[in-house]
Amino acid sequence: MIKKQYKDQINQYPSLYDLFEPGERVRRKMKGEQGQTDVIEGIIMAMDSDQMEIYWDTLNGEYTPELIDEDFTLCSVDEVLNGNRECSPIEKKRRSIIDHFI
Numbered sequence: 001m002i003k004k005q006y007k008d009q010i011n012q013y014p015s016l017y018d019l020f021e022p023g024e025r026v027r028r029k030m031k032g033e034q035g036q037t038d039v040i041e042g043i044i045m046a047m048d049s050d051q052m053e054i055y056w057d058t059l060n061g062e063y064t065p066e067l068i069d070e071d072f073t074l075c076s077v078d079e080v081l082n083g084n085r086e087c088s089p090i091e092k093k094r095r096s097i098i099d100h101f102i
Helices: 002-011 077-082
Strands: 025-031 037-048 051-059 072-076
Touching: 072 077
Parallel strands: none
Antiparallel strands: 025 037, 037 051, 051 072
16 A cells, blocks of 8 residues: 555656756755755766666865765655755756856
8 A cells, every 4th residue: 555655656746857867967955064054966876767866076066075974865756856854855056157168
């Protein structure tokens, strides 16, 4: 019975392939240890239609993979679209003019 409810819940979400592509840069906000809001950025390493694995490597605009507690995160479609208690939903990172020259 629980599996059926879970499948019904997944069916109401779009496929992650409609929203993201593997290799794309993404970001999300999370609550820091002192109550501040931190922005983490990462790259989508693998995905299927209802989950994605992200390697987080940037904290508040600074490349610091050694400081991020969970470098790899496997996120369900629900977490990607709605977030959780500690983190906002995942969104595409907007490209800046500098990204075009790198």
